[in-house]
Structure formats: C-alpha cells, structure tokens
Amino acid sequence: MILSQLVSDYFNKECAQEAHSTRLLTLLMEYWAAERDHEVKSELLKQMVFKYSVAERKLAELNLIKNKFLGLAAHDFRNPLVLIRGLSEILRDDLGKTLHRHQKEYLDTIYLASSTMLTLVNDFLDVSAIENQSFRLQIRHSSLQAVLRERLKIYRMLAAKKSIRLTYKLSRLPDFPFDRDRIAQVVDNLLGNAIKFSPPEKNIHVSMNRRDGKAVVSVRDEGPGIPTEKIQMLFKEYQTFGARTTGEERSTGLGLAIVKRIIDEHSGDISVSSVVGSGSIFTFSIPMECGYDDGKKAQDPACGG
Numbered sequence: 001m002i003l004s005q006l007v008s009d010y011f012n013k014e015c016a017q018e019a020h021s022t023r024l025l026t027l028l029m030e031y032w033a034a035e036r037d038h039e040v041k042s043e044l045l046k047q048m049v050f051k052y053s054v055a056e057r058k059l060a061e062l063n064l065i066k067n068k069f070l071g072l073a074a075h076d077f078r079n080p081l082v083l084i085r086g087l088s089e090i091l092r093d094d095l096g097k098t099l100h101r102h103q104k105e106y107l108d109t110i111y112l113a114s115s116t117m118l119t120l121v122n123d124f125l126d127v128s129a130i131e132n133q134s135f136r137l138q139i140r141h142s143s144l145q146a147v148l149r150e151r152l153k154i155y156r157m158l159a160a161k162k163s164i165r166l167t168y169k170l171s172r173l174p175d176f177p178f179d180r181d182r183i184a185q186v187v188d189n190l191l192g193n194a195i196k197f198s199p200p201e202k203n204i205h206v207s208m209n210r211r212d213g214k215a216v217v218s219v220r221d222e223g224p225g226i227p228t229e230k231i232q233m234l235f236k237e238y239q240t241f242g243a244r245t246t247g248e249e250r251s252t253g254l255g256l257a258i259v260k261r262i263i264d265e266h267s268g269d270i271s272v273s274s275v276v277g278s279g280s281i282f283t284f285s286i287p288m289e290c291g292y293d294d295g296k297k298a299q300d301p302a303c304g305g
C-alpha cells in the first residue's frame with residue numbers, strides 16, 4: 001500500500017515536471033523568436049535611419065541651392081522692377097490729366113502689377129537671407145507709435161475698399177531701439193492678412209500698449225479664423241492652407257515666416273489665438289530695453305554695442 005502510493009506520487013511528480021519543462025521550453029522558444037524578431041526590426045530601423053539621414057542631408061543641400069538660385073534670381077529681378085514701378089508712378093503723376101481713361105488704366109495696372117511683383121521678389125530675398133543666416137536688423141531709436149500710425153493710414157484705405165472698418169487704440173510709448181522698416185514689414189503683413197482674409201463689412205482692431213517692459217501690438221480680426229491644428233505650421237514658409245483671400249490679393253505663404261524671424265531677431269514673441277468662424281488675434285511683443293542676447297547687442301549701436 002505504502003509502496004504503491006510512493007510509485008503513484010513519483011509518477012505524478014514526473015508528469016508535472018515534464019509539463020513544467022515543456023512549458024519552460026515553449027516560453028524559451030517564444031523568447032528567442034521575439035528576440036530574433038527584435039534584432040531584425042532594429043537592423044531594419046537602423047537602415048531606415050541611415051537612409052533618412054542621407055536623404056535629409058541631400059534635401060538640405062538642395063534647399064541651399066534653391067535658396068541661392070532664388071536669391072540670385074530675385075536680386076536680378078529687383079532692379080528692373082523698381083525701375084518699372086518708379087517710372088510708371090512718374091508717368092501717372094505727370095501725364096495723369098492728359099491721358100485717356102484707358103491709357104490711365106493701363107498705367108495704373110503697370111504700377112500695381114510691378115508693386116505686387118516687387119513685394120514678392122523682396123519676400124524671396126528675405127527668405128533667402130534668412131536661410132543663409134545673413135538676415136540683419138538695422139536698430140535705431142524710433143517711435144513705434146509713429147510706425148503704426150503711418151501703416152494704419154495706408155491700410156485703412158485698403159480696408160475701406162473692401163468695406164472693412166479698421167480701428168485702433170495706441171498708448172503713448174517712449175522711443176526705443178528697434179528696426180523701423182522691419183517692424184513696419186511685420187505690421188504690413190499682419191494688417192494685410194487681416195484685410196485679405198476678412199469678408200466685407202467686418203472690423204479689424206489694432207492696439208498697442210506696454211507690458212513688463214515690452215511693447216505689445218495686437219491685430220484682431222473677424223475673419224474666417226485658423227484651425228488649432230494649423231496654428232503651429234503658420235510661421236513656416238509657403239504655408240497657405242488653401243485659405244481664400246476675399247479680394248484679388250496674392251497669397252504666397254511667406255509673410256508670417258518672415259514676420260517670425262524679424263520678431264525673433266528683436267528677441268520678441270509672436271502668438272496667435274483664433275476661433276474658426278469668429279476671427280483671429282495676432283499679438284507680437286518686443287523688448288523696449290536692449291533685451292537682445294550678447295551677440296546681437298554687440299552689433300547694435302543703438303544699444304551701446
């Protein structure tokens with residue numbers, strides 16, 4: 001009785017051990033297969049990373065060539081365009097009263113077309129300078145209020161042509177060092193965008209005030225707004241998101257990339273808040289003291305550099 005019990009216990013244990021060993025073996029094999037699979041995948045990943053880095057380098061080289069070509073072409077187009085625009089303006093002023101209606105229209109068209117092309121060429125030159133790291137500011141003590149007033153005067157007329165009301169509220173600020181022409185360019189693009197993407201009968205409001213030692217400018221519109229997922233792409237080149245301008249304005253998608261660079265060079269900030277269907281607010285701020293980093297400050301005579 002005792003012997004048969006012992007024999008049966010022995011066999012039960014043996015069976016249990018065998019089952020255990022089989023399970024262990026299966027697990028080991030599964031582990032090896034997974035490890036092999038992992039090795040194959042890591043090798044594939046390594047190859048893909050290598051191919052990607054080669055392609056990325058090639059793309060960077062091509063981009064450099066493209067920018068160089070764009071810069072050269074834009075540079076060569078610039079002078080004739082300045083000439084055509086300048087001469088058509090002189091002709092318009094001098095002969096305006098003696099010309100027939102059609103002739104005057106032709107001259108206006110030449111002036112407008114050459115102005116548009118000149119802006120485009122200047123944008124290409126800026127992008128090329130930005131990408132070649134040769135973009136420089138000309139810092140002088142100036143009045144931001146005066147810059148805004150000057151630009152608002154022009155853009156108010158453009159807005160009125162589309163029955164858009166442009167209002168503003170500008171606080172008094174002392175003069176401070178910034179690049180007058182470049183900040184005018186920023187304001188032009190923000191106002192230009194607000195006007196060209198807004199439907200008629202809407203309002204645009206511009207404000208300027210001082211906050212934490214910075215001049216803060218906001219442009220608020222009641223246009224179509226920008227979807228949240230598009231906002232982080234806004235400041236990259238050639239991003240137009242297929243947005244329709246509400247007049248006949250051009251849309252190349254370069255303006256905000258240049259704006260961002262100008263504001264960055266001033267050690268400032270730019271942000272957007274937008275609700276689709278209700279409108280957008282673009283806000284930029286630039287330090288009123290010489291808040292640039294040491295490198296920029298050193299080249300900046302207005303900051304004692």
Ligand SMILES: Nc1ncnc2c1ncn2[C@@H]1O[C@H](COP(=O)(O)OP(=O)(O)OP(=O)(O)O)[C@@H](O)[C@H]1O
Pocket residue numbers: 123189193194197221223224225226234239240241242243250251252253254255256257280
């Ligand atoms: N106020 C705005 N309301 C709605 N969409 C806007 C507004 N401002 C910019 N966008 C969107 O962002 C895109 C990029 O603007 P950006 O100023 O860079 O280029 P653009 O105005 O299309 O062309 P460019 O400025 O080169 O003439 C626009 O094409 C538009 O889709």
Ligand SMILES: [Mg+2]
Pocket residue numbers: 189192193254255256
């Ligand atoms: Mg624009």
